[in-house]
Amino acid sequence: MSDTISKEQLIQSFADAYEKSIAVAIAAAQRGVTHRREAWGPRETIAHLAGWEVMASVRIPAVTSGALAAGKPPFEFADEDQQDLMNDAINTMIVTMIGDQPLDTLCGMLRQAYQHSVELLKKLDNKFFQPGEYVYERTKDAIEHCQEHNDQLT
Secondary structure, X not given: OOOXXXXXXXXXXXXXXXXXXXXXXXXXHHOOOOOEOOEOOHHHHHHHHHHHHHHHHHHHHHHHOOOOHHHOOOOOOOOHHHHHHHHHHHHHHHHHHHOOOOHHHHXXXXXXXXXXXXXXXXXXXXXXXXXXXXXXXXXXHHHHHHHHHHHHHO
């Protein structure tokens, strides 16, 4: 990739972002940070991230196999308001289902989920790691999303 980071660097940054999120969540919990009305606490944040990585383990192979039209991931809507509504519903469901687990359990779930994604990503051809490709954009977005949650917990 000429003006972008390499596939390997992107995958490493992805893994590092999740490990940092785990460390930030543990540190926040040790400081007594919990769920607040306006923001998730450490457990909810880690549950959310784990849920999205589990979903990625379905999306990535579907997109890269050509099983989906135009390289669009499943569960995506053309209308941004519909997409936001769906994302909110999925977040609520994931956090409700697993967010009350102990933090160490949730961290283990996230670690297992992102490591599975890393293995999927490593197997993909470099063509999927070009700007504008779903895998590239989703991986970059996941890194940024982790940082947003880390900022909320610090």
